[in-house]
Amino acid sequence: MKLFRILGLSLVVAVTGCATNSSTQDEQWLNPPMAVPLQANVQYEVQVARLTQLLQRSDLENDVRAKMHFERGSYYNSLGLRDLAQLDFNQSLQLNPAQPVVFNQVGQYFTQIGDFDSAYEAFDSSLELDPSNSYALRNRSIALYYGDRIPLAIEGMTRYYQENPSDPYRALWLYIISREAGPLDAAIALEKRYQARNNDWGWILVALMLDKVSEEQAFKAILASSRDNTVLAERLTEVYFYLAKRHQVDGNYPAAVSLYKLAIAQNVYDYAEHKYAFLELTKIFEIVRAQQVEQAKQEAKQAETNKAEAQ
Missing domain, CATH: 1.10.10 (Arc Repressor Mutant, subunit A)
Known part of the structure; x- marks a missing residue:
């Protein structure tokens, strides 16, 4: 893809370790840098099997069974099996609805499949049970953004950002959402936050968004x-x-x-x-x-x- 021609030097030096002829470099098709795609974690699979076996017992109390369903759902999530995870999260909430962490997971699932109204309800339930749940606040703001409810998304993400202004990922998401209302103002605000940055690696992502580093420099880093x-x-x-x-x-x-x-x-x-x-x-x-x-x-x-x- 022509898109990746700009990555030529960094890929050749950092990945292959060999040089190409400069006269033909712009005409070559180069592969983007890739890790070996992460494989299923064997320990997670073992835990899924163990929990599945334990859940077959008939003498479990509801709170214990609810916790097991949540744990198995979390492992399914980490293995990329989001639909199986959702089934477990739903079963966990049926047994014990007072679980803000589980509602947060359910909200993310609904966001991913584009069911935003259900996502809002799940995140609201999570925050009602635990108003200090920062993850639910962030994820609800993102859901509001994808659901085109920009003012509410900005309000929520601003609150989330203010909890930790030194976090580059909070600054990035606030910029992404805020630019829907005002691209120039959002860019100016992100620039100010970038100037006050710490040594967190994530700030290179902000620099990339602001075009302060090249794609080649980012990949080299x-x-x-x-x-x-x-x-x-x-x-x-x-x-x-x-x-x-x-x-x-x-x-x-x-x-x-x-x-x-x-x-x-x-x-x-x-x-x-x-x-x-x-x-x-x-x-x-x-x-x-x-x-x-x-x-x-x-x-x-x-x-x-x-x-x-x-x-």
Whole structure:
């Protein structure tokens, strides 16, 4: 893909360790940096089997059974089996509805499948049970964003950001959501937050969003600091997601689609960036489909006009 020509130098040096002829470098098709996609955790699979066996017992109290369903659902989630996880979360809540953490998980599932009203209800239940649940506050704000309820999303994400202004991921999501209401103001605010940054690795993602570092520099930083394959997969999931988001807001949909798919391909199921990449792809496909329908209407209208004029 032409998109990845800009990554040429960093890929050749950092991944393959060999150089290419500079006169032909721009004409080559180069692969993007990838970790070995994360595989199913054997320990998680063992825990699923153990909990499944224990849940067959008839002498379990409801609270204990509810906890086991939640634990098994969490393992299913980490293994990428979100529908099985949802079944367990629902069973857990039926046995014990006073579980804010479980409602938060249920809300994320509904967000992923685009059932936003159910997601809001789940997150509201989580926050009613535990008003200090920051994860539910964040995830509800993201759900509101994807559900096109931008003012409420900004309000919630602002609260979430203010709890820890030094967190680059909070700054990123506040920017992503706020730019829907005012791109320039959102960029200025993110710039100020970036200038006050600490040494957290995530600020390189902010720098990438602000175009303060090149894509080549970002990938070099990742490859240089990620000796462990799991860490590499996690960081590539993040950088591909936010880089895709930057291309998306610029209207470069082909690049965004490719990058979202790369974020998904790392198999980091627990990361929000992996989960929401599917939603972003859906949004892009809907936009492109709408544009194609509109273009077809315009072409049909023009054809009728040309026919009438010819007569």
